[in-house]
Amino acid sequence: MKLDDTELKALLRLVDATRGREIDCDELLDRIGGYVEKFSGSVRPPGFDDIVQHLQQCPECSEEVEALLEVLGSEKRDDA
Numbered sequence: 001m002k003l004d005d006t007e008l009k010a011l012l013r014l015v016d017a018t019r020g021r022e023i024d025c026d027e028l029l030d031r032i033g034g035y036v037e038k039f040s041g042s043v044r045p046p047g048f049d050d051i052v053q054h055l056q057q058c059p060e061c062s063e064e065v066e067a068l069l070e071v072l073g074s075e076k077r078d079d080a
């Protein structure tokens, strides 16, 4: 049996999806509210390992979260 390029890529994607407990961008966006809410200063909240792991691998989401934290940070500063 010989796999062509498309089949090989599909297989690799499957392997990728089952490795560990990784979340995808949709799941991250679902849960990011709780993450940024608990994020204070530069201290990462515990219990969000999968989110942190995704952020390390996904520049798009990482950028999004950075922007969110910036907005939240400036709001907090305004309150003080």
Ligand SMILES: [Zn+2]
Residues within 6 Å of the ligand: 024, 025, 028, 054, 058, 060, 061, 062
């Ligand atoms: Zn992502």
